[in-house]
Amino acid sequence: MQTVIAFILVFGSLVFFHELGHFIFAKRAGIMVREFAIGMGPKVFGMTKGETLYTIRLLPLGGYVRMAGDEMDTVDLQPGYRVGLILNRDNVAEKIYLNQKVQNPNVLFMEVERADLEKGLWVEGYDEDEQFVRINVSRTAKIVENGTETIIAPYDRQFNSKTVGQRSMAIFAGPLFNFILAFVVFAFIALMQGVPTFEPVIYDVKEGEPAAEAGMQAGDYVKAIDGKPIEDWQELSGTIQDKPGEELTLLVERNGQELELTMTPKVLNESGKEYGQIGVMYQSPVEKNPLKALVFGVTQTYDYTVLILSLLGDLITGQFTIDALSGPVGIYKATETVAKYGVYNLMNWAAVLSINLGIMNLLPLPALDGGRLLFFGIEALRGKPVDRQKEGMVHFVGIVLLMILMVVVTWNDIQRFFF
Structure with missing residues (x-):
């Protein structure tokens, strides 16, 4: 049980801070964040605050920040749709009901002829008296479908409406926060335990x-x-x-x-x-000095970054094979070992893992943050974005390959530790 708790705390902290980076800089850029999730798969816990759903999901395989403007995020009111509108005092639609019966005398039912829920924010069509009407839609209007409410996302609140710099920062901030977390943890350990002076004193x-x-x-x-x-x-x-x-x-x-x-x-x-x-x-010997603790945090973060990049270079050049890599099972077993040596050793391990997560996410591979940043770089050079469908296909292939790699690494871990 101690190992399980340690693993959840370590893994949860790394994912939380990574996604927090995405979240903060997305909000700073004015992007609507639909969901802030820790974990993947079925929802275990969920809480809505403002326009964001905060969830904890079953599988400890990462997390995500779902921003408005994703391919699965858009709601199109196609011609012929029958919708129900609830209007405010200014006759502006505050709710739009789809695919459900509404027992409310204040609902205006209409058959959609045309609609723009991104830029113009209006709906046109024919009411029950077959009169043509045009209704303006509030920027915070909610789409209600099968009992689920979703706030619409005007185009200026969507990810793709932002500048290359704003989008890049929203993506880069995830790995950046992993490095910041590592620095904070190293500095805290040094503040509590003291900074090694490395003086040549015989113990x-x-x-x-x-x-x-x-x-x-x-x-x-x-x-x-x-x-x-x-x-x-x-x-x-x-x-x-x-x-x-x-x-x-x-x-x-x-x-x-x-x-x-x-x-x-x-x-x-x-x-x-x-x-x-x-x-x-x-x-x-150690010295307890707040300023030196901060410097220690920086130097430790830098040293481990260089070390991990060196090991990554060895992997690329074939100096060690994929069998040397570890996935969630390997990390769990390593956490089990480290946890036996006390909380500070566990914190140090978490900081190293945080750096590793930051570096891995910055690799220019499809589906990773680095892959998305690569496409933003191409967009900046070309002056126009890469075709969304082509980019989406590249990321999809990347996700499939990463999942295959994850399965292979996990299987290696299982064989290494249990057979």
């Missing part, structure tokens, strides 16, 4: 190893090796590893006094490469 010394035999003690601060100043632990470790079997003189500070210790690193071999080791353990 512990193993008995019988070169460092112990030379007289090194826990708490020694290594200032130089063979006269070369040492700035941090990485430099100390790298210098020793690069000098296997060579006698070294370490200048250390102990209780305010400087001492010189001579030792020869053991020669170890890994994958045919020799490296040196003196038998010391390290645990970086």
Whole structure:
């Protein structure tokens, strides 16, 4: 149960912040957001606030922000439709009933001749007395069909009515918020636990190893090796590893006094490469400083971004195969392991996953945010949008291929962890 809760919290947070980015910048651009969904598939919970339906769905496979103007979003009143209109005091339609009987004496029934619910906002047709009427439609009018109410979306509230820049930002904001989430989590961890200083201070010394035999003690601060100043632990470790079997003189500070210790690193071999080791353990001292915590958040986000991009490059160049990838099952198992080591390790894992989600979504592949941004870039260069049907077909093919990839990766995870 602990693992399930941890997975839901981690996955839910990543999806929520990703979709929140889309949502905020869509609203900033004046785009009507029909639905803000966490998860996919059947609805488990739903709540309508304003013009947006907020839902939690059954399958933990992502989420979405459904913006007005999607292909499945438009409502066309075709000639011959029989509709019922409820008018306000100014004779402007506030509700339009479709495909249902309405027991309301104030409803104006008419047979539609023509209608424009996007730009002109009017309906023309013949009433029950066969008189031709033209009724203006409110910008916030609701279409009622089979008991379900949907607010109409005037063209200026639709996604495709906005500039390339506004549309691009609404799409880019999802991955952007994943990077922002990672930064906030890393900075919070550093604020709570302290920022590692990476000072070259010895945490512990193993008995019988070169460092112990030379007289090194826990708490020694290594200032130089063979006269070369040492700035941090990485430099100390790298210098020793690069000098296997060579006698070294370490200048250390102990209780305010400087001492010189001579030792020869053991020669170890890994994958045919020799490296040196003196038998010391390290645990970086920490410093609680809000400003440094913010800097730490930035550097950690940057470092993990570079690392993930490097691994992605290895995948593209074939240095490791698709079998190394993990899907929801693999992430669940990894979360199970990380959760055992405490909340801060779980938060760190969530931040890394958030960066990974942001990067994956920015790949210029169909159906991903990066694929849509690619089409916006082409539109900006051409001065006109790519044909919507062609773009839709490309994204559809992309969705199919991604689903196939998801099935393959999930099957690999199942075989890896359960067989």
